[in-house]
Amino acid sequence: MSRSVVSEIRRNHIYELLRKGRRMDGREPLDLREISVETGVIDTAEGSARVRYGETEVIAGLKMAIGTPFPDTPNKGVLTTSMELIPMAHPDFESGPPGGDAIELARVVDRGIRESGMVDVEKLCITPGEEVWMCFIDIYSINYDGNLFDAAALAVVAALKSAIVPASNHDKGEDFPLPVTCVPITATMAKIENTLIVDPTFDEEMVSSARLTVTSDGNGDVRAMQKGKSGAFTVEEVNYIVDVAREKGDEIRKIIG
Template sequence: MKVIRNYLAELLKMQKREDGREPFQCREVSIETGVIARSPGSARVKIGDTEVLVGVKLDVGEPFPDTPNEGVLIINAELIPLASPDFETGPPKPEAIELARVTDRGIREGHAIDVEKLCIKKGEKVWMVNIDVYPMNDDGNLIDASALGAIAALKTAVFPKYDESADKVEYKEFTKTKLPVKALPIMTTFGKLAGSLFLDPTHREEKAFDSRLSISTLDDGTVCAMQKGGFGTFTKDEVLQIMGLAIQKSKELRKLLK
């Protein structure tokens, strides 16, 4: 591991990466939507060799008492052992919980969905939007892949048929009504290794780096979520530099959603 770390650090000092990228260059990103027939909104996102599947499921339930006229958003991530030798079966580990909660923060705080439009009957019935993230292959930067998959799935999601008098959701019948998506928050994650910053870490880079900083931004440059991870640190100037880059890089990714 130390050998790989030193090698990656040397490369970064020369503004290079193992896979030929420049420090602030993202791997090739692809987004496919409507990939799960059973799901009213789904996406497959690939960032290099990292692949995640995201599926939306809608249900009708009771709102939280403090937000009686708002729908409920629930994001979960399952780090299934299929996707990496590092993942194990069993209850979710802190890494899976962090991934889900950071993905959630970007979507929620970026006000991606107009939750008030998910209200069916104030205080009694609202739409519950479940977003489930499943990595299919982890080659690093699951955070950005999950966040992109979540917004891509939401953007294309439609409501299933709902019979209000019988209070029954016809899960198999999709309407043509789209979910009220009103903003497109995009997350970008930067690594720091021996003082060098870089975008979109691979799995090998994640194993070697000191720390990461993920920032979710909106089209107008609003910053809506941040999360630092890892045992290293960032200087204030590095954070400000990353914030500027995050706004710029997310604009490129947002174009892929259109």
């Protein structure tokens, strides 16, 4: 049964509750759902994590191989991120090559990792201009109940933090932990009427007019942002969202240590 249409009754219910500062699952606007993070869930991956935000569940895995660097960055390892919205995760997801949503998700997650310099790519150089480590980060949605951005980003961060570079398999010396410099955390807020909420569920996403995703690092600095959907935010709203995202970043950073 397709659930991509939210009934008028449900939509109005969400609106009415939010006018009183409440949400369908009993949360307040700034409450996250229960978050769980398990790392090392896939033995065949160099690093992996399963993350749940309430009923939303994703798995991220890192595979590494040796390849040639890009000509303009001869002494840097290569990072690529892709996301699959597999049909298992939601009645509306279809198999086939990634569509716009999956590509946007992957690119927003990628930007958070890349722009924060989380992975020290210079330490992933083996021979400048010839051999570097390539990091393939793959994210699969397992169950979709809203806010894939934050769940996917957290899964990637947890997977990278726990990853081991398989150097001995490639005759490149001993295995070593993936060099990680910081822990960027992504938090998304959605706008419903004039209320801003964190960690939207599927129904909340469906009735929201806009969303803003903000990645911040451990110093509270903003490292990446992405606005989505056709609605608009005021400047005050944007500032407010950035502050909330930084606070939520600290809250979530404690979970993964």
